[in-house]
Amino acid sequence: MNKEIGFKIKKLRENLKFSQEFVAKRTGYNNSSAIAQIEKGKRFFPISKIESIAKTLHVTPIQLMGWEKYINNSNINNNMGNVNSPHATLIISDTGDRKELTENAVMLLKNFSQMEFEDKLSLLNTSFEILKKYKKDMNK
Numbered sequence: 001m002n003k004e005i006g007f008k009i010k011k012l013r014e015n016l017k018f019s020q021e022f023v024a025k026r027t028g029y030n031n032s033s034a035i036a037q038i039e040k041g042k043r044f045f046p047i048s049k050i051e052s053i054a055k056t057l058h059v060t061p062i063q064l065m066g067w068e069k070y071i072n073n074s075n076i077n078n079n080m081g082n083v084n085s086p087h088a089t090l091i092i093s094d095t096g097d098r099k100e101l102t103e104n105a106v107m108l109l110k111n112f113s114q115m116e117f118e119d120k121l122s123l124l125n126t127s128f129e130i131l132k133k134y135k136k137d138m139n140k
Contacts, residue, residue, distance in 0.1 A: 003041030005065065010039040012057040012064075026056040048132070062124050 013023055013035075020032035020039075027049060029035060037043035045053065054064040061067075112120065 002038075002044050005044075006039045006041040008064065008066070009035075009053065009057065012059060013039075016057065018056075023053070023056055027052040048135075051128070051132070060121060060125060061128055062121060067124070 009023075013020070020035040024030070024032045024035045027035075034043065038045055050061045050064060054061045057064065112123070115123070
């Protein structure tokens with residue numbers, strides 16, 4: 001996964017004709033070697049950097065991380081077990097990982113799967129902001 005995201009960052013950066021130094025400065029890294037390591041998949045960046053890297057490269061955090069494939073209707077509907085039970089299992093298609101879901105999570109995913117794509121992106125970006133604030137508040 002690190003190599004895939006690193007490769008994506010490199011391609012986005014190169015397409016924009018940005019130097020590693022420029023991306024490093026815009027995202028709060030001290031020098032270009034951090035960006036070089038990220039692009040090679042040798043270093044992962046903390047969740048707190050996702051937004052600044054995405055913004056610098058003119059994409060959303062969802063696009064940067066490759067999460068858009070998980071927010072379309074078919075992935076949610078096809079990868080869930082019996083959604084009528086109080087608990088369901090979501091199977092992540094790329095890895096085969098299984099995630100047990102509560103009744104509330106199943107209800108949220110059902111509603112989410114019926115939303116328009118742009119609304120999904122907006123909701124996920126807003127959720128990302130809330131999680132960042134929550135993490136910041138927890139560290140106080």
